Amino acid sequence: MTFIPTLCSVCRARDESIMHLFRDCYWARQVWAGMNLDVVHENLTENVFCWLNNVFTLLHDGSLILFILTSYWIWSNRNKVVFELLCENPSASVIGIRKWHDHLVGLDQIAIQRNRLVQSYPVKWQPPDPGFAKINFAASFIYGASLNCFGVVARNRAGFVLAAEWGKLGPDEDAYHAEACAANKALELACSLGLQNVQIEGDCLRLITELQNTCSSATSCGVLVDAVKEKSTLFDACSFHFAKRSANAVADCLSRLDYSISSKCFSDVSLPVVVLDLVHLDAIFLVKFTV
Template sequence: MEPRINLLNIHGRRRKFNSSDRKDEIAITIWALWFSRNKFVHEQKMQSIEEVVTFIRGFSREFRGISSILQHPRPRDLNKWVPPLPNWVKINVDTGFSAARQHAASGFIIRNDEWLIMGSGFKTHNLVRSVVLDEATVVLHGLQFAPEMGFSNVILESDSRLVIQNLQSSKEDYSEIRPLTWDAKALARNFSSCIFEFVARDWNSAAHAMAVEGLKRFEDFFWVEDAPVTALEMADSDQRFN
């Protein structure tokens, strides 16, 4: 004889339900009863009413918890440009590269905790062998410019995961960018604090605008508390989306 369970007594206590909760509870209960029935028919194992009820209650709680997380995801701060702490500045760097002309530009922009642009610039290079070399080179340029502005606590962000990983690693670097990362680490020791961080390309747009601007020219430019119009627009966009 198959087990019979009184559906009205499964939950044992009164609880407020909305229509969605009720549908979920009914579906879980039917599934649990069907599972119990199959174990009896195919395996000759009969579950007690207490076992079935315990399973339904536990699964219902877990299901509601997971549903709540999925409906209300936590914001991901890594998906936006975040200003540094007070008394710190953040240097964002990026590179632009023209394979046809073997021409590259290293762009950087420096902002403080109040979103203000403290400095920006780009340097141009010819006969560049690879993009990754220029991505490492722009780190040097950003670190060289910051001390001249009097900054002592800096965070440098790049969207080159390889370069940042090599800068963060304490292991010996045997890649082609080794001389550049070695110089960057040496420059970092001149600051009171220097942190290297990876940033998604979408949130490195102001530095990218600096690099693109540099590709249009064949000479170096630097700005104090200012930047080209396109970089200003990208920096303003970063702030609006926070």
């Protein structure tokens, strides 16, 4: 016949019950006092539901979190006594609970700051359709040097950078022509990566509209625009999309880097810090709204 002890596993002074374990046990009383939660002893009912209702009514949100953490700690200590024959010092438990509480509060503050950052970011980069990679492109005019520069970045659906490239295009080209050159650079990057399903995205609405049009371009740089369209047929699937500047921030930032140096990288590790920050900001948005 198995003997089932009835005495409290911690204090060994009274029969163990829910109310004794969490409220009346000498060990628990010292922990509650150390947490400044003497309110748990204001209602001496033996009905656990009435006791909890009274506690929840009297405590505000901050103290309620402490109550929940302390209750869990008391239960954990009881299990250590039963299964490991170890009983923690009440003062050490108080210190442990407060550290745990401070850690959780810190995580909560980080989450609040992250949410504020995401909400302040006007329009966000959107991931490509499943099975596709997205390549953003942009062009910028460098007034001091009288030349245009480009930036392109390829990312997968998870927002990871597959490759990026930036550099100068040449002088005396208008903004529209520079954007068309940058779009061509985007397709060249896709080809070098061996991608077959791509979505090309830029912030020049006029150019994107022309690229979406199946007819021959009648614009000032129609030959280049038509060449970009022709190159897009080399892929299994290729489409052109418009994005606002803030959703195209990474490519735009790449196009404004040191124009004297052309560079290409195949991971976010090699990206300049100012660009990497924007990549991470897009990633924060994806974690918040797609998980």
